[in-house]
Amino acid sequence: MASITFDRFRENYLNAGYTARSWLLTLDHKRIAVLYMISITFFFFVGGFAAVLFRLELLTPQADLVSLDNYNRLFTVHGIIMIFFFLVPAIPSVLGNFLIPLMIGARDLAYPRLNLASWYLFMIGGFITFGAVVFGGVDTGWTFYTPYSSGYTNTAVVATIVGVFIAGISTILTGLNFIVTIHKLRAPGMTWSRLPLFVWSHYATSLIFILATPVLGVSLLLVVAERLLGIGIFDPSRGGDPVLFQHLFWFYSHPAVYIMVLPAMGVISELIAAFSRRRVFGYTFVALASLAIAFIGFLVWGHHMFVAGQSAFNAAIFSGLSFLVAIPSAVKVFNWTATLYKGSISLDTPMLYALGFIGLFVIGGLTGLFVASLALDVHVHDTYFVVAHFHYIMVGASVMAYLGGIHYWWPKISGRTYPEWWGRISAALIFAGFNLTFFPQFILGYQGMPRRYATYPEEFQVLNVMSTAGASIVSLGYLLPLIYLIWSLRTGERVGPNPWRVSGLEWTTSSPPPTENFSTIPVVTAEAYTDFPEDDEDE
Amino acid sequence: MPGFPDIPGLPQLPLFPQQASTVAGQVDFIFAAEIALGLFFTTIVVILIIYFGIRYRRGARVDRSNPPDTNLKVELSWMLGLLVLGMGSFLGAASVYFNINTPPADALDIYVVGQQWMWKAQHPEGRREINELHVPVNVPVRLTMISQDVIHSFFIPAFRLKYDVIPGRYTNLWFEATRPGEYHLFCAEYCGTNHSRMIGKVVVMEQSDYQAWLSSGTAAEVPLSDAGEQLFSQLGCSGCHTGEPNATAPDLAGIFGQPRPLESGENVIADESYIRESILFPSEKIVAGYAPIMPTYEGRITEEQLLELVAYIQSLGAGAEGQQ
Numbered sequence: 001m002a003s004i005t006f007d008r009f010r011e012n013y014l015n016a017g018y019t020a021r022s023w024l025l026t027l028d029h030k031r032i033a034v035l036y037m038i039s040i041t042f043f044f045f046v047g048g049f050a051a052v053l054f055r056l057e058l059l060t061p062q063a064d065l066v067s068l069d070n071y072n073r074l075f076t077v078h079g080i081i082m083i084f085f086f087l088v089p090a091i092p093s094v095l096g097n098f099l100i101p102l103m104i105g106a107r108d109l110a111y112p113r114l115n116l117a118s119w120y121l122f123m124i125g126g127f128i129t130f131g132a133v134v135f136g137g138v139d140t141g142w143t144f145y146t147p148y149s150s151g152y153t154n155t156a157v158v159a160t161i162v163g164v165f166i167a168g169i170s171t172i173l174t175g176l177n178f179i180v181t182i183h184k185l186r187a188p189g190m191t192w193s194r195l196p197l198f199v200w201s202h203y204a205t206s207l208i209f210i211l212a213t214p215v216l217g218v219s220l221l222l223v224v225a226e227r228l229l230g231i232g233i234f235d236p237s238r239g240g241d242p243v244l245f246q247h248l249f250w251f252y253s254h255p256a257v258y259i260m261v262l263p264a265m266g267v268i269s270e271l272i273a274a275f276s277r278r279r280v281f282g283y284t285f286v287a288l289a290s291l292a293i294a295f296i297g298f299l300v301w302g303h304h305m306f307v308a309g310q311s312a313f314n315a316a317i318f319s320g321l322s323f324l325v326a327i328p329s330a331v332k333v334f335n336w337t338a339t340l341y342k343g344s345i346s347l348d349t350p351m352l353y354a355l356g357f358i359g360l361f362v363i364g365g366l367t368g369l370f371v372a373s374l375a376l377d378v379h380v381h382d383t384y385f386v387v388a389h390f391h392y393i394m395v396g397a398s399v400m401a402y403l404g405g406i407h408y409w410w411p412k413i414s415g416r417t418y419p420e421w422w423g424r425i426s427a428a429l430i431f432a433g434f435n436l437t438f439f440p441q442f443i444l445g446y447q448g449m450p451r452r453y454a455t456y457p458e459e460f461q462v463l464n465v466m467s468t469a470g471a472s473i474v475s476l477g478y479l480l481p482l483i484y485l486i487w488s489l490r491t492g493e494r495v496g497p498n499p500w501r502v503s504g505l506e507w508t509t510s511s512p513p514p515t516e517n518f519s520t521i522p523v524v525t526a527e528a529y530t531d532f533p534e535d536d537e538d539e
Numbered sequence: 540m541p542g543f544p545d546i547p548g549l550p551q552l553p554l555f556p557q558q559a560s561t562v563a564g565q566v567d568f569i570f571a572a573e574i575a576l577g578l579f580f581t582t583i584v585v586i587l588i589i590y591f592g593i594r595y596r597r598g599a600r601v602d603r604s605n606p607p608d609t610n611l612k613v614e615l616s617w618m619l620g621l622l623v624l625g626m627g628s629f630l631g632a633a634s635v636y637f638n639i640n641t642p643p644a645d646a647l648d649i650y651v652v653g654q655q656w657m658w659k660a661q662h663p664e665g666r667r668e669i670n671e672l673h674v675p676v677n678v679p680v681r682l683t684m685i686s687q688d689v690i691h692s693f694f695i696p697a698f699r700l701k702y703d704v705i706p707g708r709y710t711n712l713w714f715e716a717t718r719p720g721e722y723h724l725f726c727a728e729y730c731g732t733n734h735s736r737m738i739g740k741v742v743v744m745e746q747s748d749y750q751a752w753l754s755s756g757t758a759a760e761v762p763l764s765d766a767g768e769q770l771f772s773q774l775g776c777s778g779c780h781t782g783e784p785n786a787t788a789p790d791l792a793g794i795f796g797q798p799r800p801l802e803s804g805e806n807v808i809a810d811e812s813y814i815r816e817s818i819l820f821p822s823e824k825i826v827a828g829y830a831p832i833m834p835t836y837e838g839r840i841t842e843e844q845l846l847e848l849v850a851y852i853q854s855l856g857a858g859a860e861g862q863q
Contacts, residue, residue, distance in 0.1 A: 281609065282610070372629075448697075
C-alpha cells in the first residue's frame, strides 16, 4: 500500500455528528444509504425467517409444523417482504444512493430532501406492512390474484397493500432523483460515455421505477376499492374480470424483476473491472444492453399468463419477445467473461461473489428461456420449476451482487476492511447452500410439484429435504457477514482512499468520504476503467 | 411434430413424470433440447471463466498487452447466434402450444367445475365425479371448465398439461391419453386454505372399461341434456323459446355451433360461452330481429345448471323440431 498518512480524526460523513437528529434529519446521500442499509437488512432477516419456517414445514409431506392457513401466510410474507422491502430497494437505495454522486463527481443527489423523504416513506410503508403481516397475516401470495384477494380472503389485505403502495412511492422518488442527478450533476469531463456501468444500470432501473411503479400502485388501489367499496373491477360476481388484474399486475411486476437485476448487473460490471484490473470489454454494448433490457422488459408481461385465459396468438407474441429480452443479458455475460481475457485477476471476496453471480445468473437466465417456451411453460407454470428459476436470479444473482458490492465498497463506506478469509468462506457457503436449496426445486417442478403447497405427495419428500438442508447452510452463510461486517467496524484495518488500487472517482476521495464528497470537484479526462494506479508487480 | 421416442432400455427417469398423453413426449423433447442448449452455453462460459481466471491470475507472467476494448464482429455474432437458437426454440415450443390450444373437432366433451376446494367433473352421459376424472385411452377429450369462486388451475403432470379454471368464463383443456393408469391431478393456482388439498386423480381406462363405467352410475346421474331439458322448462325458458314462428325469443333448435346474426350486424358462433353469456347477460348479444327483453338469470342459477342447459341446447341438433 502506498504511504498515506492517515489522520483518524479527519472529518468524514460518519463522524460529522453523532446525534440521532443528525442521522434522522440528514440530507447526506451517504447517511441515507446507511439508513437504508440497516432497514433492508432487518427486512431481509424477517423475510428469511419466514422462509426458514416454511422450509422446515416442507421437510415432511404433511402439514404438521404450521397450519395450512399459517403456511399460506408465511409464503406470502416471504414474497412481499423480500421483493418490496429488500430486493427492490437493496442495491439502488443502498449502493446507488451512496455511490452515484461519488462516481459522477457530484456532492450529492439532485434532491437531497426528496432522498430523505424516500427513506421515510419506505420506513412508513415497511412499518405498516410489517404490522399487517405479523399481527394480521396476509395469505394471498405476493401476487394478490383476484378475486381471491379482493373478495374471498379474510386477511389484512388492505393494510398490506397500503404499506406496499407507500413504499412504491418511495421508489418512484428515488428513480426521479437518480435520473435528474445523472443528467445534471456530472462533473466536468464526465460525459455519458465515460460513466461507470454501475451508473448506466441505475439510470435504466430508474426509468423502470418511474414508468412501471405507478401501474402497480393503481392496480393495488383498485383491489382495495373492490374489497372495501364493492366496486366490481376484477370479481366476475360483481361484473369484473379476474384476468384484467393479472395484466395490470404483471405490467409492473415483470419490469420489477429488471429493477431487481439491472442494479445487480451494474455492480458486477464494477467488480469484474476492478478485480481484473481492466476496462470492461464492450463497454458500449453493456451500457446499451441495460437500456435494451429496460425497454424490452416492458413488453413481455404476458409470459406470466400463458395458461391464464389469453389467446394463443397473444401468448406467442409475449413468448417471442421474452426470448428477445434474453439477448442483451447474454451480451453482458459474454462481455464480462471477455473482460477476464488479458486481465489481472484476483479472487478476493467481491470477485468470488461476481464470478458466482455469473454462473448462477446464466442458469437462472437460461431457465427463464425454458419458462418462456410456450409448450414447456404449460407444464412447469405454477410449479417449483418457476420458483427455482426466479430464485436463481433474485437470490443467486441479485443477492450475491448486493453482498459482493457491500464487501467491495465496505472500505469506502466504513473506512475499514472486513476479514478477507471470513468473506471467502461465507461466499463459498452461500454459493453451495444456495445451489443445494434451489437446484432440487427444478427437478421437483418438472416432476409436477405445484408451488404454494403446504402438503405434498410422499414421492416429493427426498428433494424437499435436500432443499431444506440447503436453506440451513445458506442461512448460516448470510449470518456470517452480518456478524463480521459489524465486528469490522471496531476491529477492521483503517484504509486510505483506494485500498483496492482500482479505477473510479469514488476511490479518489478518502475512506470514509467527507460529507461534501470531494474537496474540489474533479475534472474527468479518462475513459471509465482506465485509471488504475500503476503497480510494480504487474505490467 | 414427432414425439420423443421411448428408447428401449432407457428407463423413464425418475426426474420426469410418466408420459401419458400425446403431447408429453413432445414437451419432454423440447425440455431436453433446451437443456442441451443451456448446457452448451453454460459450459462455454464456465470453462472460459476458469481458464481465464487461472491463466491471467494476478502475478502470473503472461502477455497482457493490448487487451481488446471491443470487437464488433464478436458482439454481433454471438447476438445473432443467440437470436437464431432462441427463435428456433421459440418456434418449436410455439407449434406444440398451438396444438395444445386447438382441440380436435370430434373430441369427447367433459365438463369440470372447480370450487374451493374440490374438482367436480360432469360427463354428458350422466356420471358425476368429485376429485376424480375417468377418461378413455386414445380418445381426444376436451374439458370445458369454470370456477364457482376464485381462480384454480387443472394440472395433470403426466400429461404435461394445465389450464387455469377461472370464474366468469369457460376455459378449455384438451388431451389424448396414451397409457391406462392413474395420474396425479393438482390444483395449480393458489386458491386459499386448502389449495394443497385440492388434488385428485385422472383415471385413464381402456375404452370398453370406460363405456362400462359410464353406464354404471346411479339413477340420479341422468344424461346432462335430460337434466337440462327439465331445467329448461322449470326455469321458464320454454315459455318464450317455443320454436313457434312468431315467438318473442329465437328458436334454439340446431343453433349450437352455428353462426348467429346479431342486431349489431356481426355474427358470433353459438358455442357454450355464448349460451352461458346469453343466460346471464342476455342484453349483451341480441339476435337480429328480436328485442332485448330476456330477463337475466344471474344469481339464480349455478354453474352446474348452466352446463346442463348448454348440454340440452347442444342436443337440439340441426333439423330437430322445435320443443314444446
